[in-house]
Amino acid sequence: MMTYFNLENKVALVTGASSGIGKHFAKLLAQQGAKVVLGARRKDKLDTVVSEIIDVGGTAMSVVLDVTDPQSISAAFDHIYSHYGVVQVLSNNAGISDSILALSTTEESWNSVIETNLTGGWRMAISMAKQCVENNVSGSIVNTASILGLRVSMGQSSYATSKAALIQLTRSLALELSRKNIRANALCPGYFLTELNEEYFQTDKGKKYIQSMPSQRLGQLNELDVPFLLLACEQAGSYMNGSVLVVDAGHSISNM
Amino acid sequence: MNIHFKNKTVFISGASSGFGLLITKKMAELGATLLLVDKQSDPLQKLSKQLEDDGTKVMALTCDVSNENDVSNTFDQFMEKFGRIDIAINNAGIINSMNRIADCPFDDFKKVIEVNLSGCFLCLKQQIKHMVPKKKGVILNVASVSGLIGSPFLGPYSASKHGVIGLTKTAAAEYGRKGLRVNAICPTFANTPMLDDIAKGKDEKFKEQLYANIPMQRLAQPEEVVNVMIMLCSEYNTYMNGAEIPVDGGLTAV
Numbered sequence: 001m002m003t004y005f006n007l008e009n010k011v012a013l014v015t016g017a018s019s020g021i022g023k024h025f026a027k028l029l030a031q032q033g034a035k036v037v038l039g040a041r042r043k044d045k046l047d048t049v050v051s052e053i054i055d056v057g058g059t060a061m062s063v064v065l066d067v068t069d070p071q072s073i074s075a076a077f078d079h080i081y082s083h084y085g086v087v088q089v090l091s092n093n094a095g096i097s098d099s100i101l102a103l104s105t106t107e108e109s110w111n112s113v114i115e116t117n118l119t120g121g122w123r124m125a126i127s128m129a130k131q132c133v134e135n136n137v138s139g140s141i142v143n144t145a146s147i148l149g150l151r152v153s154m155g156q157s158s159y160a161t162s163k164a165a166l167i168q169l170t171r172s173l174a175l176e177l178s179r180k181n182i183r184a185n186a187l188c189p190g191y192f193l194t195e196l197n198e199e200y201f202q203t204d205k206g207k208k209y210i211q212s213m214p215s216q217r218l219g220q221l222n223e224l225d226v227p228f229l230l231l232a233c234e235q236a237g238s239y240m241n242g243s244v245l246v247v248d249a250g251h252s253i254s255n256m
Numbered sequence: 257m258n259i260h261f262k263n264k265t266v267f268i269s270g271a272s273s274g275f276g277l278l279i280t281k282k283m284a285e286l287g288a289t290l291l292l293v294d295k296q297s298d299p300l301q302k303l304s305k306q307l308e309d310d311g312t313k314v315m316a317l318t319c320d321v322s323n324e325n326d327v328s329n330t331f332d333q334f335m336e337k338f339g340r341i342d343i344a345i346n347n348a349g350i351i352n353s354m355n356r357i358a359d360c361p362f363d364d365f366k367k368v369i370e371v372n373l374s375g376c377f378l379c380l381k382q383q384i385k386h387m388v389p390k391k392k393g394v395i396l397n398v399a400s401v402s403g404l405i406g407s408p409f410l411g412p413y414s415a416s417k418h419g420v421i422g423l424t425k426t427a428a429a430e431y432g433r434k435g436l437r438v439n440a441i442c443p444t445f446a447n448t449p450m451l452d453d454i455a456k457g458k459d460e461k462f463k464e465q466l467y468a469n470i471p472m473q474r475l476a477q478p479e480e481v482v483n484v485m486i487m488l489c490s491e492y493n494t495y496m497n498g499a500e501i502p503v504d505g506g507l508t509a510v
Contacts, residue, residue, distance in 0.1 A: 004487070005257065170509075171506075171509035174471055174506045174509045174510075175471045175506060175509065175510045178471035178473070178505070178506050179471070179473065190495070214428075214429055214432035214433060215432045215433065215495075215497065216433060219495040220495075222492075223493070223494045223495035224495070225257065225492060226487050226488075226492045226493040227493065227496060230487050236483060236484070236487065237484065237503075238480050239444075239472065239477070239480040239481065239484075239503050239504070239505050240484065240502070240503055240504075241471060241472055241504075241505055241506035241509065242471065242502075242506035242509020242510065243501065243502045243503075243504070243508075244509075245496075245499065245501060246496070246498075246499045247495050247496045247499070248495070248496075248497070248499075249437075249495050249496075249497045250425075250429055250432040250497040252498075253425045253428060253429050253498040254429045
């Protein structure tokens with residue numbers, strides 16, 4: 001079975017790779033043999049992860065990347081191309097949220113969430129796909145959406161909207177890029193324990209929320225490994241395209 | 257990540273042809289102990305003998321999944337022999353003769369619902385009953401893209417597969433707390449005997465029409481579907497529950 005997830009010699013780019021799910025995916029891709037490029041705005045945090053990957057025998061480098069800045073993206077792709085070659089696996093993972101009720105949301109807050117989560121993902125996917133087409137190679141785009149792209153919850157209007165739109169973008173790309181041998185799929189995680197939410201889930205409110213979930217526990221990041229690799233790896237999910245894979249222990253099929 | 261099913265007891269219905277046959281062989285390769293059922297006795301026993309000769313622990317029983325007594329007796333016998341069911345793949349299914357709804361005989365409709373939906377329900381009941389005390393279990397229902405979208409000429413089949421997805425999500429919601437994971441895989445047509453059935457008497461163009469709307473512009477290879485089934489059932493995939501997983505070349509995305 002190992003060969004299904006083999007990514008040897010493939011270049012994989014992970015955005016939002018300095019923490020949380022992105023950092024986890026970067027390490028996972030390196031374990032499968034990919035040459036991994038970690039992108040985020042802050043290089044110092046990325047370089048810590050890069051050294052962790054290299055220490056265990058993986059291949060990785062960092063690139064400063066702001067998905068809200070087209071110039072930063074084009075510079076990053078040039079840099080990656082000259083060092084590693086064409087990116088064939090893209091994990092679009094950079095994302096932000098601003099938890100605020102709809103009536104209190106400002107233009108600035110709304111725009112920044114949409115700009116990073118949706119437009120940033122779009123810029124990355126298009127840049128990657130263009131390079132694949134120019135070089136006549138196959139590709140796989142895995143967009144990290146969320147169960148909030150399918151359902152809603154209080155104070156998440158901008159985040160939920162951005163993730164729903166990211167899912168529609170995924171489907172549109174799947175349709176248009178399929179004949180160019182590029183697959184695009186979306187992963188919709190439920191609530192996973194990361195350093196970003198650890199504090200909240202230790203509060204009474206957080207603990208109560210966990211108890212209201214069907215499985216009464218948060219996901220551990222390694223529980224995303226198989227679903228993510230299924231979408232990322234050519235040999236595993238060769239016929240999966242435009243799919244929206246929910247990994248949430250049943251959270252989104254019950255009351256949220 | 258070394259995916260295998262050593263020390264796992266795996267139930268598969270509709271084991272003697274199509275996806276069922278291929279998943280049975282893969283599971284055997286990966287070390288599973290197999291509990292197989294099929295309505296067709298001869299091919300099932302032949303398969304069972306072959307697997308046993310190759311060193312797989314297997315029990316194969318002829319069973320009509322739409323018959324409650326049959327199903328309950330079958331599971332009693334499996335439990336008596338092996339004492340556990342770790343993974344269940346509800347794969348048995350039939351397809352109706354192609355007709356628009358107004359031209360579809362009611363008997364056809366009833367037959368398809370009985371096997372595909374009632375059969376899934378009856379097997380689920382038994383599986384849940386035996387898995388809950390162990391606080392652990394994986395159930396994968398083989399639905400179809402026809403369970404996600406309408407399928408002209410396949411009204412009964414589409415209705416039955418929509419029903420399977422409803423059962424899947426409800427079972428996931430009801431038993432997630434008890435340690436069960438229940439998911440549905442939704443393939444398109446692949447080159448299996450079911451496809452041959454509906455393509456019977458039709459010209460070569462017919463198969464081409466089946467993938468005219470699929471972005472990848474081809475039907476699935478059965479392997480591409482079965483590989484996904486293997487990964488979904490693996491012990492590394494522990495947080496997916498109540499999910500519908502299309503393996504459809506992009507058909508339901510558009």
